[in-house]
Amino acid sequence: MQQIEIDKKYIEEVYNLNKNCDYLKYTIMTMGCQLNENDSEKISGMLEEMNYKYTDNFEDADLIVFNTCCVRENAEEKLFGKIGEVKNLKENKNVILAIGGCMMQEKNMVEKIKKSYPYVDIVFGTHTIHKLPEDIFRVLSERNKVRDIIDIDGDIYEGMPIKRNSSYKASVTIMYGCNNFCSYCIVPYVRGRERSRDPERILEEIRMLAKEGYKEITLLGQNVNSYKGDDKIKNFAELLDEVCKIDGIEFVNFISPHPKDFTDDVIEVIAKNPKVTRIIHLPLQSGSTKVLKEMNRKYTKEQFIERANKIKKMCPDVVFSTDIIVGYAGETEEDFEDTLDVVRQINFEQIYMFIYSIREGTVGAKREDQVPEDIKHARFDRLKELYESRVDENNEKYIGTCQKILIEGLSKNNPNTYTGRTNTNKVVIFDKDGDYKPGDIINCKITEAHKWYLKGEKVN
Ligand code: SF4
Known part of the structure; x- marks a missing residue:
């Protein structure tokens, strides 16, 4: 059996x-x-x-x-x-x-x-x-x-029952595990080596979700763009392209890609498919080439900037989000300045910031040159300040633009307004002028920019 x-x-x-x-x-x-x-x-x-x-x-x-x-x-x-x-x-x-x-x-x-x-x-x-x-x-x-509990890599089990948390957006895991062994990260030790699901199984799952009325799909993997398929759908770029062809699915995300695997064919698929959401997550972790090498990230500061610029050139309407770890072992003031420099250059619209914490069992945990807590916290505050100083300017760019909005439902704080998100993951609030359900899609003209949300009005 x-x-x-x-x-x-x-x-x-x-x-x-x-x-x-x-x-x-x-x-x-x-x-x-x-x-x-x-x-x-x-x-x-x-x-x-x-x-x-x-x-x-x-x-x-x-x-x-x-x-x-x-x-x-x-x-x-x-x-x-x-x-x-x-x-x-x-x-x-x-x-x-x-x-x-x-x-x-x-x-x-x-x-x-x-x-x-x-x-x-x-x-x-x-x-x-x-x-x-x-x-x-x-x-x-x-x-x-x-x-x-078993230590060996688990097999992939298809056909398990699932009860989804949302009726209009769904996550679909396309691969498990990670081969990268970034020196701060425990994931490869607890999730095992990379195993990719069969592409036809993935597409079948998404076709079913489309039939059930789902509008947004997020493809998941610890290192999602190192996905490996079969003879027909060979890699992540080809899988992403196929997902975009599924009728009914209007927004396609993927998380979390590795910059080293962000190959030109992936960028080409994003450029030609407006269904791929226009916020690309490109995890930087550090802007210092020295720290990146010690983190075993396999790209330099310059290579990261080159990738981001190439994405921006081929897909001018995209914005970026990123992850940054502050205070990895051995990070000097100069290294941290390099991180701030990349943040200024790329102008990320969202930054998930973390203070480095030692994970036992990783290479980083064995290092003796850990950064003192007070320095880590002070650097974190400086990064946060830089990021927040850009939020207003980034949000104001949306004023006057027309955005495709995926409706999430009535606003929690005001039942006379609806909340939705743009395809760059910005929260948009607009007045209730009709009955919508979560998952409906409308066009909105953005009229106001606030720190953590935009205001809009429905247009036809
Ligand atoms: S940070 Fe991501 S890519 Fe690096 S080891 Fe952890 S899961 Fe893998």
């Missing part, structure tokens, strides 16, 4: 154990990136097929899942705080507690849970999510604790 059939058999087994209980509820706390969000959607899909219904209230839940991330240090504190908080639910109500995700691929974390939080029922890793039904079955029928 194939693994996916075994998994489905356990879904059925748990359903049979649960079928006479009408009110079984689950909740999921998801940490980290969009890949984890997508994993949580798959976990929800399995749980719903086992007769659990979602609640956002921990107190109401019969089963609580923590889907963890280990990219940043503060995630650990957050997780352990939360597991401590739910101890009383375990004691009073005997909820099932399951912890999975990247952090559970770290041996010391699993040991800590075993020792300090023995009431946790299930610990599962990134490669064994599909076995959660079997783990739950064992807890329900045998009252055993389950530790279900």
Whole structure:
């Protein structure tokens, strides 16, 4: 029997154990990136097929899942705080507690849970999510604790149930793992080596989503543009092109690309396909060639700028977003100035800024020349100040332009206005002059620019 059939058999087994209980509820706390969000959607899909219904209230839940991330240090504190908080639910109500995700691929974390939080029922890793039904079955029928983690790279499992969080935008994971071993990053150790999904399976999934009314697709991968297909659809550029041909899909994003794999054929596909959103994420990490080499990023400051300029030349309507790590080990004032220089030159519209934190097990953690915390924080503030000083100017450029807007729904703070996003991910607010549902697309003329949103009016 194939693994996916075994998994489905356990879904059925748990359903049979649960079928006479009408009110079984689950909740999921998801940490980290969009890949984890997508994993949580798959976990929800399995749980719903086992007769659990979602609640956002921990107190109401019969089963609580923590889907963890280990990219940043503060995630650990957050997780352990939360597991401590739910101890009383375990004691009073005997909820099932399951912890999975990247952090559970770290041996010391699993040991800590075993020792300090023995009431946790299930610990599962990134490669064994599909076995959660079997783990739950064992807890329900045998009252055993389950530790279900493997170190080897997991296979790709197609056909798992999924319950999506949105009715109009969907993430589709196209590849798993990473081969790059950037020296600050724990991901290759916990997510394994790169494995790409079959292109036809991906396209089939997106065609189904289009039929169900989805308008926006985000292709996901730790290193999305190193995707490898088959003889027919060979690489990321060809896959992106095929996704854009699917009727009904109007916005196509991808995250997170690596600058070294941002080849000319990918840029050509973006240039000819207006469906590809006009905000390109190009993670810089540092502007210093010396630091980039130490980070094992495989491009220089000049090569990064050349790539961004080439994208801008071939697709003049795109803007950029980026990730920057401030205070990596050995970063000098001069190195940091190089980062500010690239920020000035490229004029990123969005910057996700992070203060470097040591991740045990990585090359960066072993370095003795760590930057003192106060210097890291001062540099972070300077970068933030530079970024924010550009926001007004960048937003004002939109005034008078006509933008295609994907509607998200009525504004939370004012039910007389709708909120939507441009294809550069800018929030746009416009007056309610008709009935729209999330996922509808309209054209808006931008009339005002504010710090964190634009105002517009509908045009035909
Ligand atoms: S490309 Fe680098 S930063 Fe991104 S997941 Fe791989 S190792 Fe981590």
